[in-house]
Amino acid sequence: MKGYTYSPAFTPGQALTFHSSAPRPDLPRDSTCLLLRITHVALNPADLVCLRLLPSWIPLLRSNPVPGMDFAGEVVEIGAGVTDPNAGADSSCSIKVGDMVCGAVGLKEVFTGRGTLAEFVAVESILVAKVPTGWGGGEAAGVMGIAxxxxxxxxxxxxxxxxxxxxxxxxxxxxxxxxxxxxxxxxxxxxxxxxxxxxxxxxxxxxxxxxxxxxxxxxxxxxxxxxxxxxxxxxxxxxxxxxxxxxxxxxxxxxxxxxxxxxxxxxxxxxxxxxxxxxxxxxxxxxxxxxxxxxxFLLSASGDNAREVAALVEQDVIKRAVIDSEFLLEQAVEAFEKLATGRAKGKVIIRVDTGCS
Ligand SMILES: NC(=O)c1ccc[n+]([C@@H]2O[C@H](COP(=O)([O-])OP(=O)(O)OC[C@H]3O[C@@H](n4cnc5c(N)ncnc54)[C@H](OP(=O)(O)O)[C@@H]3O)[C@@H](O)[C@H]2O)c1
The missing domain is CATH 3.40.50.720 (NAD(P)-binding Rossmann-like Domain)
Structure with missing residues (x-):
């Protein structure tokens, strides 16, 4: 499994470490998570703050934090403890293996090694929305994520x-x-x-x-x-x-x-x-x-928010995702550098599914 960890440093090049063979996460018994094969990650200025400021003197935060909050990906496994993956929504739209979902995880996940810049990520089912009809993963990560x-x-x-x-x-x-x-x-x-x-x-x-x-x-x-x-x-x-x-x-x-x-x-x-x-x-x-x-205002990312934003897309209130640029997983440093310019028009996206899972 490919992915990144990081340790605090001022430049993305110094902070990020690429791994080409990390283990795929196992869902523990009764897990309330979905195992996702990530297709796209959208970056946010908060990702840069994490990279630069992660307080590595706190022991809990030293365990190989994984960057990335916004995600889109395919559901490959559903935890046994997941009762209604689309909690709060109409039960007829419950999520199945093979569905494309999107949303954002929080800083807690990033700091504890469960950020989204990896091929496979276990995400709490309550955090996800279905990718809106006709939208691609990059667009979905960009709009149903933090932004x-x-x-x-x-x-x-x-x-x-x-x-x-x-x-x-x-x-x-x-x-x-x-x-x-x-x-x-x-x-x-x-x-x-x-x-x-x-x-x-x-x-x-x-x-x-x-x-x-x-x-x-x-x-x-x-x-x-x-x-x-x-x-x-x-x-x-x-x-x-x-x-x-x-x-x-x-x-x-x-x-x-x-x-x-x-x-x-x-x-x-x-x-x-x-x-x-x-x-x-x-x-x-x-x-x-x-x-x-x-x-x-300080956002606390939630599945309710992600699903409400997805509904605005379905209702044609949000008509498009504005994508500044898209990078491959191996080019993540360049993607972070683009974000760091502060000049991006819309979202900077990293494409994770490079076709070899
Ligand atoms: N509180 C929260 O919960 C929360 C959540 C999300 C984001 N944020 C913060 O909100 C800010 C915006 O986030 P974002 O994701 O939209 O960032 P972003 O995509 O990186 O914003 C880049 C855009 O900002 C424009 N810009 C830069 N300086 C400007 C200025 N002085 N006046 C007008 N436009 C300017 C740039 O346009 P030009 O190239 O034309 O200048 C560029 O298009 C960030 O500081 C982020 O950390 C906070």
Whole structure:
């Protein structure tokens, strides 16, 4: 079995170790897992954080961690303890050997040697969704993984009643051309919102195709907040989704976000969210706090989220996966290096099924 382990280092080339003959995992008795033959893994910025920051001084985390969270793959074995692999969904769509499934595992799995960058992986059955009709494994890993689950969870913070109705709402998406942003634009547009997107000029066409009606090129303006203020004019936003983590975008938001509007950030920065949380949630307005609602969102990957995102694909709300590039398993270092540029348009994918299982 081919796959990777890693130990902390700043560059992917130093961190990743390729193995060409690792043992295939056995499902223990009464396992609640599915054994998957992985076909594709999609990368996320969090994978780079793991590579660089894995605290190897914690003994538990020294046991050959395996990188990779997002996956798509074929079910080759079903654990004896799995009662309904598609838990919570209609029992008629229970998963069988041979089905293609997708989703994401969490950091716990990565740190304990059960990440997804390997040919065979045992994944808890409750974490998976079926690959949507007509979609390939790369597309499915990219959208039903961390990025799509995050985009959907951000939208759910705004439409809390589950109505899926954003008609009449005007939203701003910062970082619209990334893995999260490309799904977020599609969901907001699909639910009827008017979407303004912030990205660089080269990605304007892409985000317009995905559903943005206005595009602001952040590289063409010295002060982003000034151009947003100018363009929003008499039509302030109902919500701002920040997929880049620009503190000044929040601090200036009273100029372009409605008093009742919500600012949702997913980037915690070097302090992993502590500094923005204290600055933006705990500082009273009297002491200079910004008078707008702020939330710092952290995804916990789940099968429910993955299945809800898959349903949005089936319902044609999410129309496509945006794939920046695809690499072979043996080229994983290059894939991580591409991700590390911070310039990917949509998802960076690693193709794992090289035809020799
Ligand atoms: N809190 C959570 O649970 C959670 C979950 C998922 C992701 N995240 C975080 O959210 C961020 C986005 O994730 P992702 O997967 O979308 O990353 P990504 O795919 O690597 O994002 C790359 C994109 O970001 C754009 N970009 C870079 N700097 C920008 C800027 N200043 N303004 C506007 N766009 C900019 C790039 O476009 P250009 O080349 O045009 O600049 C590129 O298309 C990451 O920091 C990630 O760690 C957090």
């Amino acid at each position: 799509g689950q995050t985009a959907w969870a951000m939208v759910k913070q705004v439409v809390r009643d589950g109505s899926r109705d954003m008609a009449g709402m005007r939203v701003l998406i910062n970082g619209a051309s990334g893995g999260v942003g490309t799904v977020l634009v599609q969901i907001c547009k699909g639910f009827g919102a008017d979407v303004a997107a912030v990205c660089s000029g080269v990605n304007e066409r892409l985000v317009r195709e995905l559903g943005a009606s206005e595009v602001i090129d952040y590289r063409a303006h010295a002060v982003l907040e000034d151009v947003i203020t100018e363009q929003s004019g008499e039509r302030p936003f109902d919500a701002i989704f920040d997929c880049v983590g620009v503190q000044t975008l929040y601090e200036h938001s009273p100029r372009y976000l409605k008093p009742s509007g919500q600012f949702i950030n997913i980037v915690g920065g070097w302090s992993q969210g502590v500094v923005p949380f204290i600055r933006n949630k705990m500082r009273p307005r009297l002491l200079g706090g910004t008078p707008r609602s702020y939330s710092l």
